[in-house]
Amino acid sequence: MLQFDLLATEGQARRGRLTLNHGVVETPIFMPVGTYGTVKGVMPQSLEAMGAQIILGNTFHLWLRPGLDIVQQFGGLHRFEAWPKPILTDSGGFQVWSLGEMRKISEEGVKFASPVNGDKLFLTPETSMQIQHVLNSDIVMQFDECTPYETQGHITTEREARVSMELSLRWARRCLAEFNRLANPNALFGIVQGGMFENLRDESLARLVELDLPGYAIGGVSVGEPKELMQRIVAHTPHRLPAHKPRYLMGVGTPEDIVEGVAAGVDMFDCVMPTRNARNGHLFTRFGDLRLRNARYKTDERPVDETCACTTCGSVSRAYLHHLDRCGEMLGPMLASVHNLHYYVNLMREVREALDAGTFPAFAQRFAQDRRRGFD
Amino acid sequence: MLQFDLLATEGQARRGRLTLNHGVVETPIFMPVGTYGTVKGVMPQSLEAMGAQIILGNTFHLWLRPGLDIVQQFGGLHRFEAWPKPILTDSGGFQVWSLGEMRKISEEGVKFASPVNGDKLFLTPETSMQIQHVLNSDIVMQFDECTPYETQGHITTEREARVSMELSLRWARRCLAEFNRLANPNALFGIVQGGMFENLRDESLARLVELDLPGYAIGGVSVGEPKELMQRIVAHTPHRLPAHKPRYLMGVGTPEDIVEGVAAGVDMFDCVMPTRNARNGHLFTRFGDLRLRNARYKTDERPVDETCACTTCGSVSRAYLHHLDRCGEMLGPMLASVHNLHYYVNLMREVREALDAGTFPAFAQRFAQDRRRGFD
Numbered sequence: 001m002l003q004f005d006l007l008a009t010e011g012q013a014r015r016g017r018l019t020l021n022h023g024v025v026e027t028p029i030f031m032p033v034g035t036y037g038t039v040k041g042v043m044p045q046s047l048e049a050m051g052a053q054i055i056l057g058n059t060f061h062l063w064l065r066p067g068l069d070i071v072q073q074f075g076g077l078h079r080f081e082a083w084p085k086p087i088l089t090d091s092g093g094f095q096v097w098s099l100g101e102m103r104k105i106s107e108e109g110v111k112f113a114s115p116v117n118g119d120k121l122f123l124t125p126e127t128s129m130q131i132q133h134v135l136n137s138d139i140v141m142q143f144d145e146c147t148p149y150e151t152q153g154h155i156t157t158e159r160e161a162r163v164s165m166e167l168s169l170r171w172a173r174r175c176l177a178e179f180n181r182l183a184n185p186n187a188l189f190g191i192v193q194g195g196m197f198e199n200l201r202d203e204s205l206a207r208l209v210e211l212d213l214p215g216y217a218i219g220g221v222s223v224g225e226p227k228e229l230m231q232r233i234v235a236h237t238p239h240r241l242p243a244h245k246p247r248y249l250m251g252v253g254t255p256e257d258i259v260e261g262v263a264a265g266v267d268m269f270d271c272v273m274p275t276r277n278a279r280n281g282h283l284f285t286r287f288g289d290l291r292l293r294n295a296r297y298k299t300d301e302r303p304v305d306e307t308c309a310c311t312t313c314g315s316v317s318r319a320y321l322h323h324l325d326r327c328g329e330m331l332g333p334m335l336a337s338v339h340n341l342h343y344y345v346n347l348m349r350e351v352r353e354a355l356d357a358g359t360f361p362a363f364a365q366r367f368a369q370d371r372r373r374g375f376d
Numbered sequence: 377m378l379q380f381d382l383l384a385t386e387g388q389a390r391r392g393r394l395t396l397n398h399g400v401v402e403t404p405i406f407m408p409v410g411t412y413g414t415v416k417g418v419m420p421q422s423l424e425a426m427g428a429q430i431i432l433g434n435t436f437h438l439w440l441r442p443g444l445d446i447v448q449q450f451g452g453l454h455r456f457e458a459w460p461k462p463i464l465t466d467s468g469g470f471q472v473w474s475l476g477e478m479r480k481i482s483e484e485g486v487k488f489a490s491p492v493n494g495d496k497l498f499l500t501p502e503t504s505m506q507i508q509h510v511l512n513s514d515i516v517m518q519f520d521e522c523t524p525y526e527t528q529g530h531i532t533t534e535r536e537a538r539v540s541m542e543l544s545l546r547w548a549r550r551c552l553a554e555f556n557r558l559a560n561p562n563a564l565f566g567i568v569q570g571g572m573f574e575n576l577r578d579e580s581l582a583r584l585v586e587l588d589l590p591g592y593a594i595g596g597v598s599v600g601e602p603k604e605l606m607q608r609i610v611a612h613t614p615h616r617l618p619a620h621k622p623r624y625l626m627g628v629g630t631p632e633d634i635v636e637g638v639a640a641g642v643d644m645f646d647c648v649m650p651t652r653n654a655r656n657g658h659l660f661t662r663f664g665d666l667r668l669r670n671a672r673y674k675t676d677e678r679p680v681d682e683t684c685a686c687t688t689c690g691s692v693s694r695a696y697l698h699h700l701d702r703c704g705e706m707l708g709p710m711l712a713s714v715h716n717l718h719y720y721v722n723l724m725r726e727v728r729e730a731l732d733a734g735t736f737p738a739f740a741q742r743f744a745q746d747r748r749r750g751f752d
Contacts (some may be wrong), residue, residue, distance in 0.1 A: 038700060038707040043419075044691065066674070066699040073675060074695070082691040298442070299449060315420065315458040319450070323442040324414060330706065331414040 002139070002187035002214040004246045008355055012239045012265035015355035018246055020086040020138035021186055022078060025053045027246065027267040028351050030258065030344045031088060033275065035061050037081040040275045041330075041337040044082050050310065050342045051349065054086040054138070056270050059131050060095035060123070064116045068134050076136030088270070089137035091128045091175075093191075094219075094251070097146040105145060107167070125174035133182045140188045141217065142175040144168040147195045149225040161195030165204050168193045176211055189248060191219040196229050198236050205240055216241045217248040218266075222257075231260065238265035255284060255347055256371065259364050262351055274344045278336035281325050284343040288374040290318070292336070297322040310342035378515070378563035378590040380622045384731055388615045388641035391731035394622055396462040396514035397562055398454060401429045403622065403643040404727050406634065406720045407464060409651065411437050413457040416651045417706075417713040420458050426686065426718040427725065430462040430514070432646050435507050436471035436499070440492045444510045452512030464646070465513035467504045467551075469567075470595075470627070473522040481521060483543070501550035509558045516564045517593065518551040520544040523571045525601040537571030541580045544569045552587055565624060567595040572605050574612050581616055592617045593624040594642075598633075607636065614641035631660060631723055632747065635740050638727055650720045654712035657701050660719040664750040666694070668712070673698040686718035 485500030
C-alpha cells in the first residue's frame with residue numbers, strides 16, 4: 001500500500017505524509033542508505049533514536065549476499081536487519097551500470113559476472129521485481145538503465161540518451177506487469193530518465209505517468225555531470241510530476257542540493273554522503289563542513305556542532321574525534337556517522353517545520369547563509 | 377582515594393566493594409580495555425547500558441596519542457573520552473616490554489623509539505607516575521618490568537626472573553615516592569612479579585606488602601606460558617595478598633580463567649579478549665564459543681545466545697551477523713563487541729550474585745558444565 005497526503009505547499013515545495021505498509025513517513029524526508037542490510041557503522045537503535053523514518057536497501061547487493069533464500073527465510077529484509085520501519089529498495093539498475101565493462105545490456109536485461117564470486121548473472125525487470133518482492137520493501141523501484149553523463153570521455157548524445165530512456169520505459173512496463181503478477185502488496189515507483197535533455201525528461205515523465213504508478217523518481221542525476229546541469233534537471237523535472245504522488249530524487253546529495261530539491265518540489269532523498277563522508281572525517285554542521293583531520297581540531301574542546309542535539313555532540317569534543325581518527329579507531333567513524341546522519345535527519349525536520357509554519361523561503365535563505373558562514 | 381570493603385568470602389573467593397574517586401565498583405569485576413581512550417568499537421553509552429563499572433586506559437599509548445597536553449587540557453581522561461565512571465590505567469610497562477628489540481631497559485627506565493613517529497622516548501617510574509597523574513585515573517599501576525616467559529626460544533631462568541623482579545621492586549618504591557610527591561589523590565597498585573617461580577612470587581609479594589599500597593596486582597601471567605603454569609601461579613599468589621585490599625589479575629583471560637581466578641581470590645580482571653575476539657567473529661556464550669564464520673550459521677535465525685539479555689541478542693540473528701562478517705560491514709564487529717563485553721560483564725554479575733547467595737562453588741561447577749555443553 002501507499003497513501004500520500006499533501007499537507008501543504010509553498011511555491012513548489014511540499015509538506016506531505018506517506019503511509020506505507022511498515023509505517024508513516026513525514027516528507028520531505030532523507031533516507032539513510034543501508035546497502036547490505038546495514039547503514040554502515042550505525043546501530044539500528046541509533047537510527048531510530050535520531051528519528052530516521054525510512055532507510056534504503058540495495059537489491060543488487062542483497063541478491064548476491066546474503067542471497068534471496070536467506071531473506072526469504074526471514075520473511076523479508078525488515079526482520080533480517082532488525083529495522084521495523086519502512087524500507088525502500090533500489091532496483092539494481094544503478095549497480096549494474098556501475099560495473100562498467102563487466103556487464104552487457106540487452107533488451108531483455110543485463111548480463112554480468114558477480115563481483116563476489118564471478119558467477120554469471122542475469123538481471124531483468126522481472127528478476128528485479130522478484131527480488132524486491134522477497135525483500136518485501138515498502139517501496140520498490142523499477143529496473144532502469146541509468147543513462148551515463150559520459151562514458152570514457154564521451155558525453156552521452158541526445159540520441160543515445162533517447163535510446164536509453166526508451167529502454168527504461170519498456171522496462172517500466174515489464175516491471176509493472178511482473179509486480180502485479182506477484183501481487184506485491186507494496187508500492188512500485190517509476191524512474192524518469194532522459195539524461196541532461198529536458199525534452200527527453202518530459203517524454204519519459206509523460207509516458208511513465210500513463211502507467212499511473214503510486215510514485216515517481218528522478219534518476220540519472222548526480223552521475224558525474226557538472227553541478228549546473230544537475231541543478232537544471234532538478235529545477236526542470238520534479239514539479240512536472242503528478243502533484244498528488246510522492247517524488248524521489250535519487251542519490252542526491254549535499255545539504256544544499258537537498259534544500260534546493262525541496263524548493264523544486266522533491267519529497268524524498270537518499271545519499272551515501274553522510275555515512276561515507278563521516279568515515280573520511282568530513283562532518284556536516286549548520287555553519288559549514290568540518291574536516292576533522294585538520295590539525296586545528298587537535299585541541300578543540302567544542303562539540304562538532306554546538307547547535308546539534310545528536311549523541312556525539314552531546315558527549316565528545318572535536319579533539320577526541322580528531323584523536324580517534326588519527327589512531328584509526330572504529331569509534332571515530334561510528335560517532336561521525338551518527339552525527340552526519342543526525343545532521344541530515346534534523347535538516348529535514350527543520351525543513352518540514354518551516355513548511356508547516358509557511359516560512360520555507362526564509363528558512364532556505366537562512367540555511368544557505370548559515371552554511372556559508374563557516375566557523376572559527 | 378580507595379576504600380575496599382570485603383562483603384563476603386567463600387573459600388578463597390571474595391565479594392567486595394571498591395569505592396574510588398569516580399564511583400563505586402562491585403567486585404569481582406571485569407574491566408573492558410580502552411587502550412587509546414576508547415573500548416574498540418563500543419559507544420560509551422553502550423558500556424554504561426550493559427553495566428560496565430570501570431574501564432582501562434593505556435598509559436603508553438595515550439602518552440603518544442593524543443599526548444599529555446591534550447589530556448591535561450581536558451582535566452584528565454574521563455572528560456576526554458566521555459566516561460564519567462572509574463578508570464584504571466596500566467603503567468606502560470607491558471607495552472614497552474612488547475616492543476621487544478626496539479627498547480633498552482636500564483636501572484633508570486626504558487629507552488625506546490616511538491612506534492608512531494620514531495621519536496626517542498624514555499619511560500621511567502617517575503614519568504609513568506607523572507603521565508598517570510595527568511590521566512587522573514582512579515587506579516594507577518606501578519611501572520614494572522613484565523618478566524617474559526621466554527625470549528626467542530629461551531625460557532627465562534630463575535636467576536633472570538629474580539633480577540627482573542627485583543628491578544620491579546625498586547621501581548615500585550620510586551613510583552610510590554613520585555606518586556606521593558605529586559599528591560595524586562587516586563590509588564597506586566603494586567604489581568607482584570617473579571615469573572613462574574613461586575618463591576620469587578612470595579618474595580615480590582612480601583616486599584610490596586611492606587610498602588602498604590592500597591591494592592596489588594599479579595603481573596607477568598598470560599605472557600605466552602603454558603596454561604598449567606598460569607594456573608599454578610594463579611592458584612599460588614592471590615590468597616597470599618593482604619585480605620583487606622583489592623587483588624587484580626592483569627590481562628586474564630578466558631571466561632574459564634576468570635572464574636578460576638575468582639575461586640583463587642582475585643577481585644579484578646581485564647582482557648582484550650572480548651573485543652578482539654568479537655572483531656574476529658569469535659563470540660562467547662553460556663554454552664561455549666561460537667565461530668560466526670562457520671557456514672552453519674548462514675541460515676541460523678537464533679540469537680547468538682538465547683539466554684543473553686544484550687541488545688545484539690535482543691535484535692539480530694546469527695545469520696545476520698554471519699552476513700555482516702562476510703560483507704566486511706563495520707556493524708558486525710560493533711554488534712559482536714557489545715555481545716562479548718556484555719557476556720563478560722554479565723558473567724561477573726552472576727559470579728557476584730552467587731557469592732552474595734553463598735553458592736559460588738555450585739555456580740562455578742554449573743558454569744563449567746554449561747560452557748562445555750556446546751550447542752547445536
